[in-house]
Amino acid sequence: MGQLQFLTWVRGTGLNxxxxxxxxxxxxxxxxxxxxGRKKDxxxxxxxxxxxxxATVFRRSLPPPGMLTTSPVSYIGGYVFHVGLxxxxxxxxxxxxxxxxxxxxxxxxxxxxxxxxxxxxxMAAMAAVLIDxxxxxxxxxxxxxxxxxxxxxxxxxxxxxxxxxxxxxxxxTLMLAVHILSVELxxxxxxxxxxxxxxxxxxxxxxxxxxxxxxxxxx
Amino acid sequence: xxxxxxxxxxxxxxxxxxxxxxxxQMPPTATxxxxxxxxxxxxxxxxxxxxxxxxxxxxxxxxxxxLAEAVMKARRPSVIWLSFQECTGCTESLTRSHSPSLESxxxxxxxxxxxxxLQAASGEAAEAAREAAxxxxxxxxxxxxxxxxxxxxxxxxxxxGVANVDVLRETVKDAAAVIAMGxxxxxxxxxxxxxxxxxxxxxxxxVKDKPVVNIPGCPPIxxxxxxxxxxxxxxxxxxxxxxxxxxxxxxxxxxxxxxYRRPFYDQGKFAETFDDEGARRGxxxxxxxxxxxxxxxxxxxxxxxxxxxxxxxxxHGCIGCSEPGFWDGGGFYEALSMPARPLQAGLAAAAAGVxxxxxxxxxxxxxxxxAKSEHETTTLDDLEK
Numbered sequence: 001m002g003q004l005q006f007l008t009w010v011r012g013t014g015l016n017x018x019x020x021x022x023x024x025x026x027x028x029x030x031x032x033x034x035x036x037g038r039k040k041d042x043x044x045x046x047x048x049x050x051x052x053x054x055a056t057v058f059r060r061s062l063p064p065p066g067m068l069t070t071s072p073v074s075y076i077g078g079y080v081f082h083v084g085l086x087x088x089x090x091x092x093x094x095x096x097x098x099x100x101x102x103x104x105x106x107x108x109x110x111x112x113x114x115x116x117x118x119x120x121x122x123m124a125a126m127a128a129v130l131i132d133x134x135x136x137x138x139x140x141x142x143x144x145x146x147x148x149x150x151x152x153x154x155x156x157x158x159x160x161x162x163x164x165x166x167x168x169x170x171x172x173t174l175m176l177a178v179h180i181l182s183v184e185l186x187x188x189x190x191x192x193x194x195x196x197x198x199x200x201x202x203x204x205x206x207x208x209x210x211x212x213x214x215x216x217x218x219x
Numbered sequence: 220x221x222x223x224x225x226x227x228x229x230x231x232x233x234x235x236x237x238x239x240x241x242x243x244q245m246p247p248t249a250t251x252x253x254x255x256x257x258x259x260x261x262x263x264x265x266x267x268x269x270x271x272x273x274x275x276x277x278x279x280x281x282x283x284x285x286l287a288e289a290v291m292k293a294r295r296p297s298v299i300w301l302s303f304q305e306c307t308g309c310t311e312s313l314t315r316s317h318s319p320s321l322e323s324x325x326x327x328x329x330x331x332x333x334x335x336x337l338q339a340a341s342g343e344a345a346e347a348a349r350e351a352a353x354x355x356x357x358x359x360x361x362x363x364x365x366x367x368x369x370x371x372x373x374x375x376x377x378x379x380g381v382a383n384v385d386v387l388r389e390t391v392k393d394a395a396a397v398i399a400m401g402x403x404x405x406x407x408x409x410x411x412x413x414x415x416x417x418x419x420x421x422x423x424x425x426v427k428d429k430p431v432v433n434i435p436g437c438p439p440i441x442x443x444x445x446x447x448x449x450x451x452x453x454x455x456x457x458x459x460x461x462x463x464x465x466x467x468x469x470x471x472x473x474x475x476x477x478x479y480r481r482p483f484y485d486q487g488k489f490a491e492t493f494d495d496e497g498a499r500r501g502x503x504x505x506x507x508x509x510x511x512x513x514x515x516x517x518x519x520x521x522x523x524x525x526x527x528x529x530x531x532x533x534x535h536g537c538i539g540c541s542e543p544g545f546w547d548g549g550g551f552y553e554a555l556s557m558p559a560r561p562l563q564a565g566l567a568a569a570a571a572g573v574x575x576x577x578x579x580x581x582x583x584x585x586x587x588x589x590a591k592s593e594h595e596t597t598t599l600d601d602l603e604k
Binding site: 003012020025027029094097176 | 473476484486487489512513515539544545548554567569571572575576580583
């Protein structure tokens, strides 16, 4: 298989397979999680559970008091790489062109140089949180294979995309193909790893907030 | 073949040159310098030509003179040009070669002893010319091939009743080097596109014991062939090749890297259709299917028709014609980052996902219900037992 054939495969058949797995996996997991249901709580709610749920959705995006100084790498690194990922994925012109072809919606992108800078910052932030995870004994103890694996899955598309844009390491054709393949791996594994928080994070926050509100601890 | 040769001779400019060729016939052993002298070519002009060739091949500035001196002393190599499953587009391209021109290429640099379209001889005389050139220059001649070789059935393409593969093997046997001219010869090209009905293969798949240089393109840039022959004459070796057998000097960078529209790509300014404001302003053609980012060739720098223009400059995206398998590489008008048919199985996937989720939910709920029904209530009496 030549480089162009490889690229054609990852753009065509490979992407089809990955998207099939992604759509299938996301719906499967959403139905599975929300289908579990909860036992009906017969007690009278002590405060407004719904409002507490919505407040928690936003409040948990902010660090709890004191935590920013206790664990700055986790919080600052976390913010930077999440925002950076969103910028790189959704505001790079070729990515927008791809998404437009899929869903038919157009939005303006950022200049390539800006996206390039954000990519480097995002990778630096991801490297920092990885080193932090290694260096802190408690974090290392709590880390499982899934944590290392999902970090790699998230980092590879950034790295290969950046290398492709700069024509480093491999010929552009091959690197672009490797980049798309790495994104496909991410798509396939996302529903079945902790990366699924992309879909469940706000739902679970709302549920926690609502449950606390019901018990009389509104936040 | 005869018809082609005649139509070629009808062109007034060529007629004069061909006449001078017959008048000034020289032994094939003559050096390039002798040929120049015979034709009264100014040495200065020759130096100028090699200045451009040296710069194209990224040789240092001082190399032009050395290159010219070496080529002047070199014997004009005998070149046998074989045409197999091809469209003559490569030859058409060569006849529009500007630096050097076709005439000077044939008269000064090489001795083109066999070429279906360009030679005046036909029939048995033509084949005799090939055999004579092979015999007189055994081990020293260059074979240029355009077109792929059908391996499905030898009868698909023959010359004088002989299958292409046999002509190739016989001709290449005593050759010094082989130049696969054009994408068909280099990688199979159009004849090898799926489903490849003739079983077409590239020249490099059949010639294993001789150096093969691929000069892909549909057609290739003629100057590249001149450059390769000049290098061969000056240094006695072939230029440095990349992993796909192409001279790095010409195929080292992508069209996209050297494209004058590249700044628009970087700014995210794209033509959306061929007649919108972006197209009129000369913005990037990426979204209209330009394959420049994955195509290694020198079109963006050397250009075509005497350096006048190249496809992107004329408003059409690159189709990637110098890459292996470019015919099967998706639509010419589909952008590179856009997949062929991404969501063709999307609905089925969604249905399967929902079905799996519902099935798992059903299973989980049954498990819960079973646990509930098996639950035994503990009473005070039980605890006091």
